[in-house]
Amino acid sequence: MKKEPPSPSLAAATVMDPDLTKKERDLLEQAERHPRSYSEGEMSVWWATAPRLLRPGAGVAALAGGAWVTGGTEWYTPSPHDDRATMTDLVDRSMQGIFDxxxxxxxxxxxxxxxxLGVAAFSFATDAAVRNKSARRLAELRGRCIRxxxxxxxxxxxxxxxxxxxxxxxxxxVHRFDLIDRQHNEVSLPRQEWEIAEDLREYTRLVKAEPANPEGGKVTALLDTRRRAMQASLDGIARRVSALESYAAQVAKADDRYRELQQIQALTDGSDDVLDFLARTARDDLAVAEIEGMTGKAAAVADxxxxxxxxxKEAAVIALPARKTA
Known part of the structure; x- marks a missing residue:
């Protein structure tokens, strides 16, 4: 199947189902920006929590062990030599005080x-559970996002x-100022983009499913028939894209005429002042006719x-047909 290389000046962007909620769209965008955070998918809450508790858990165990060791250590025993303290008694008494x-x-x-540690464990486990919930939801939404x-x-x-x-x-x-049914465009254009992207994804899936090295004449003949059918489908998608491009071209033409009209209106808005000035300086019928001609040109551009x-608007009817409501 003949494949045309993409134009180097164009770069496709990720497309999301326009029916997604804002929360779902935000989740997909977050996964798009931070793919590593969501690449592992769902995992055990225990295994997501336990490694993060090793160091703090060892610290708590060390504290408990230290309390047990220091509680069972007797450094100082009163001297049996009457009531006189020896140097050893003084050292032992000091050490016992430190240990106590x-x-x-x-x-x-x-x-x-x-x-x-328990609070940290609960927090880590909660984070892991929330992450697993997001991962499950993200897995459900993967099909509604086309990269x-x-x-x-x-x-x-x-x-x-x-x-x-x-x-x-x-x-x-003309779209921003609602001169070409802005509301319809904002609904239909994303829908058209999504449906085109869906068809192209399915086309790509079928192309990738073809055997790389067909064996036998029957397989080759079947593959040729399949490719012709797929090329016809791709041509249909291309016609839909061309209709969108024709609509965009008509909008660009309307945009050019709109800007031209604005510039001429800006020039002709001061025609009365120019007329008064000419009347004061020349009072020439030819000058008056010239100003009136400017106004006529403005009207022609407006037409x-x-x-x-x-x-x-006619191109929009072709490229963006109204959807039937249930």
Whole structure:
């Protein structure tokens, strides 16, 4: 099957189902921006939590072990030599005081650490559960988002053309000022883009399903028939894209006439002042006729803009047919 290489000046963008809610769209966009955070999919809450608790858990265990060790250590035993303290007694008494102080601190510290560890474990587990929920929802939404990398070269080129036509209409002045049914465009253009992207994704899937090395004449003949059918389908999609491009071209023509009309109106708005000035300086019928001619030219451009606008609206009927409501 003959495949046309994509134009280097066009780059397709990711397309999302226009029926997605804002929350679903935000989730897909977040996954698009941070693919590593969602690449692993759903995982066990335990295995997502346990590695993060190893270090703090070891710290709490060390505190508890320290409390146990210091509580069972006896450094100082009263001297049997009457009531006289020896040097050893003084050293042992000091060490016992240090250990008693350390023991008291550890006795309070390790339960606090254990509580903090439990809170951290709950927080980590909650984060993992929320992430798993997002991963499950994202897996459900994958089919409602089409990335350019999923498409073959010729399919990607068609999608880029459709998106360029869509963007040309959306950024036009006649669209912004609602001169060509802005409300209909904002509903129909994303729908047209999505349906084209869906068809192109299915076309790409069928192309990739073809055997790379067909064996036997029957397989080759069947493959030729299949490719002709797929080429006919691709041509149908291309006609749809061409209709969008024709609509965009008509909108661009209306845009040009609109800008021309604005410039001429700006010039002719001051025609009365020019007329008064000429009347004061020359009072020449020819000068008056010249000003009136300017006004006539403005009216002619206005008529041309009306024709261009009507042509754009007729092209919209072809490219963006109204959807039937249930």
């Amino acid at each position: 102080t350390l023991h008291s601190a550890l006795v309070y510290a390790w339960p606090i650490g254990a509580v903090a 350019p990398a999923e498409l073959s070269d010729d399919a990607r080129a068609l999608l880029a053309r459709a998106q360029q036509a869509k963007e040309a209409v959306r950024t036009s002045a 041309a803009f009306t024709v261009a606008l009507e042509s754009a």
